[in-house]
Amino acid sequence: MTPAYEKKWQIFFLVATSIFMSTLDSSIVNVALPYMMQDLQTDIQTIQWVVLIYLVTVSALLLTFGRLSDIKGRKPVYVMGFTIFVVGSFFCGMAQTPLFLIVARILQGVGASMLMACSPALIVDAFPVQERGKALGMIGAVVAAGLTTGPVAGGMILEYLSWPFIFYINIPIGIVAAIGGIFVLNDVKGAQASREPMDKTGSLLLIIMLSSLIVFMTQLSRWGVFSIPFFFFAALCILASIGFAVNEAKSDYPLFDLELLKIKLFVFPVMSSSILFAALFVIIFMMPFYLTYPCGFSASKTGMIMIVPFLFLLFVSPISGMLYDRLGSRRLCVTGMSVLMLSLVSLMYLHPAMGCVSILWRIALAGIGTALYVSPNNTAVMSCVPLSRRGIASGAVATARNIGMVIGVALAGLIFSSSFSTLTNGSSLENYLAVMEPFFMISFKRTMLMGVVLSIVGIGVTFARGKELKE
Incomplete structure (x- = not known):
């Protein structure tokens, strides 16, 4: 095997690990929600935010970290993403109150968004054009494997251990993957840093826009179309969208080109x-x-x-x-x-x-x-x-x-x-x-x-x- 051949499959394995862990984590958490609700002595309206806040965080930060991987390079975003994901998983497992768990899920979501944002780009950077379809198809299979394995693994963990262990299993795998990223993700085309500055204003406006969009859409049936909270978040989303479009048009180095x-x-x-x-x-x-x-x-x-x-x-x-x-x-x-x-x-x-x-x-x-x-x-x-x-x-x-x-x-x-x-x-x-x-x-x-x-x-x-x- 040539060094280039070995390198691209090493990168594929790292990307597959990050994708598998992030999808596995989401499907395992859904299975464990009733146990969390009972153990933390809370209600369904509160415990649903364990899932919802993760989704909001990931969605709001994906473009920001995708752009950051273009500026700083894929390697630091990937390695830091897994590091934050591991720390967030540790705090999720240590949670004794619903609020602590929800905040820890935000941290975990930050790490997951970094991994998701740069993973497809790493695959495209590493594989020649004639093999990209096959490689991304295999990544699709990894996503499915994570979603499929989650309920089964979650059921086994919940039967023999307790719900914190659904988060603790991320820690050893995440540490190994982060260390692997340090050594493997070198000399990958497109993965090197540039000198372009980060569009911080655009990033903030995008976070506000997507967060308010997701919040008012998920709470629509609960609040009602004519409620004050609905109008507030809808207006906030529209204003942030307008501000984002104006900012991106004026910026020399926009978050979204x-x-x-x-x-x-x-x-x-x-x-x-x-x-x-x-x-x-x-x-x-x-x-x-x-x-x-x-x-x-x-x-x-x-x-x-x-x-x-x-x-x-x-x-x-x-x-x-x-x-x-x-x-x-x-x-x-x-x-x-x-x-x-x-x-x-x-x-x-x-x-x-x-x-x-x-x-x-x-x-x-x-x-x-x-x-x-x-x-x-x-x-x-x-x-x-x-x-x-x-x-x-x-x-x-x-x-x-x-x-x-x-x-x-x-x-x-x-x-x-x-x-x-x-x-x-x-x-x-x-x-x-x-x-x-x-x-x-x-x-x-x-x-x-x-x-x-x-x-x-x-x-x-x-x-x-x-x-x-x-x-």
Whole structure:
């Protein structure tokens, strides 16, 4: 093996480790929430912020750290990201109060955002253009492996140990990966530092914009459209957005290079990525409620069923990455979005009287569609931007993904809860009775229909990217 061959796979292993740990951590935490709530003696409205604050932190900082990796180099961002992630994990495990745990999750989110922001850029920097699809496809498989392993590992840890250990397992792996980054991430093209200054004003405005957007969208069903908190955060988001656009246009070294908006193959894939994850998370958010209430499945059975989309993501992602190297992104991404739409359409006709097989093939379609889409889409984005802006592009893709997830969950929660409350004369899902099954299914169908509409829009946006020039 040549030194260059060994180097690129060493970098791949480091990136895969960071991606696996960040996705594993998020899926493990979801499993442990009931145990945290009981142990810390708090309520569901408080404990949900353990998940929400992590998402807010990661989404708000991805572009900032993507840009920082272009300026300071990928190596210091990667190594520092894993270091902060390890420290945050330690404090999460040590938490004795809900507030301490939430603050520790902010620290963990800062580290995770650094890792996520520079990881795709590191892959594109290390691999030649003809191998990028395959490499990013394998990264898609790593994401799926982390999401799939999380519930299983979390269940074992919670059965034999206690919830702090879901955070403690990050520490030894993180230390080894950070040390590995110090020695491996040298002499990688695009990973070296530049002398450009950081756009601190743009970074602050972006953090305010994305944080306020996520907060008002996730709390929309709780606050209501005409509430003062909703109007405050919506206005804050709009003002920060305007300020960010003005600042970026004037800055000599912007956080987000507005010139990238002139690249069709950047703009449309980023937009469609957000739409895809919004449609996907309509399914991911709603299915556990369907399996728990009308179907009456146990938590363990529900967890095993929900692994299915991620299993297909695990096996199909490398294939779609390799197909990109031959076919390009548009055909694969349109196909992937269409398969996701078929999954949502089929779920509209699901009924609790049907067997498990009827559930499995429907949600399997969602995993297949997502797998066909993600790797080619990411490769197209990362391959069309200049070398010095790959960190920005990497952060933009990850930010779009996270915002899409939030939008999907927020819209699904809003449509389902408002429909169910109206049909049951004000009852909530917490007071579910068997007699409410018809009302649940009507609300579920309406929510899936919203997902279908999202995916149809996504097909149009995906097709609008046009054909790419293969290098």
